[in-house]
Amino acid sequence: MRKTSSRLLALLALLQTRRQWSGEEVAERLGVTPRTVRRDIDRLRELGYPITSLKGTGGGYRLDAGAHLPPLLFDDDQAVALAVALQTAAAGTAVAEDAARALSTIRQVMPPRLRHRMDLLRVTATRPAGGSPDGARLDTRVLTELSRVVHTREELRFDYDRDRGTPDGRPRRAQPHHLVTWHGRWYLIAWDLDREDWRTFRADRVRPRTPTGPRFAPRPLPGGDASAFLAGRFRGNEGTTTDWPCRGEVVLGIPAAEVVPFARDGIVEELGPGRCRLTLGSWSWAGLAATIGRFDTDIEVVGPPQLAAAFADLAARCAKAARLDAPSARKDPGSGP
Structure with missing residues (x-):
């Protein structure tokens, strides 16, 4: 027979998996007598678990909601x-x-x-490949209020702190549609009534006002998916696609295993010993060239031509920065006049 402590945990697990159990079912599952089950039920009640005994043929037990969360006692x-x-x-x-x-x-x-x-x-969690969470502290009461207005479809009146706790000057009005997480931060996707366009707001910068506005009929979100919409906005488009504005393909002179950890949401294909193909996106061609350029290896641009031109521009800027033809650059700082 199981020890009392392990048996109590097993009994509690059973009560949590189904709304109601008969005494005979519990006894059979635990391999004990109905009398032992009754004693164990009493012990759980002493620990604060609200277990109701059911009358009728065979009797039974049900785990109900209580006044707190025993024995964890969360606020x-x-x-x-x-x-x-x-x-x-x-x-x-x-x-x-x-x-x-x-x-x-x-x-x-x-x-x-x-x-x-x-x-x-009701939140939507997105976890893009790569990167580390960059969480910001968010008041639970604000999160609850934003969730509530999303659920009840009430217009939200709020102040918005753009930077360092400074409001942007006047109250905002929006129809909240989705609450989404992205890299550990919370964002509110809403229809901005003043700008008549979709906007994303960092939830930790939202300061709700009371009372809220009237109820509204929800609008169709571009693309229909909150996660895809937010990903698209962060990639510089209108949220109807998750594609980057600029996307290119190169061949690198290193194994795919050395590229994958740093390729974010790129596609890496092994081409043979010491070579791989990388397809990657970015906000701009210059940014894409700089990202790929951090790999310490030869780079062959497959396409498109805009990426090759961006590499040429980047190379020219780097060459200019590296010039040492000025007298002050050649002089030994410690040599004196």
Whole structure:
């Protein structure tokens, strides 16, 4: 027979996977008698788990929502933050399935008021290849309010801090559509009522005002996908495509294994010993040439011609910077006049 502690954990796991269990089912699963099950249920109740006994043929047990989250005792903001983190982890990560199950388990034992707040949090998590998270502190209350107006389709009135906590001068009005994460930061995708165009706002710079505006009918987002729209905006287009404005192809004189870790969302193809093909995008041709130029190897431009011209311009600027024909550049700083 299992030890009491491990048996209690197994019993709790069963109660969390299904809404209701009969006493006989639990006893059979754990390999104990119904009397032992009753004693274990009492122990869990003593620990703060709200377990209801069901009457009727065979009886049964159900894990209900309580007044807190026993025995972890999260406060409201912590519970909401945990729900947000699990939603983010459940979107395209290696632990997506486990995160989704954990989110369902936590929701089941949340009191109704917290469960309602959690259900309002519908976020889209995007995790582009490469790069490291660049998170900014965000007040949970702001995040909850943005989630709420996205859910209820209410116009948002807010101040926007463009830089270093300085508002941009006047209140903004927008119809919020999506709350999205990108490289550890939160962004609000909204229709800007004053500019009559789609805009993305960093959530940590949004200062909501009260009261909110009237309800609105949602507009179709260009491309239809919030993640693709945000990726497209960050790549210099209107959000209808995730392609970079400038995209080129080169052959590098190093193995593909040395390129892959630094290729971000590029495509790397092994061509043989010590050679590979790299297809990469960027905001501009000059930026693309500079990015590829950081690889310490020979570079053969496959195309397009704009990339070759950008390499020529970059080479000319580098050559100019390296000229040492000025007398002050040739003089030994310590040699004196």
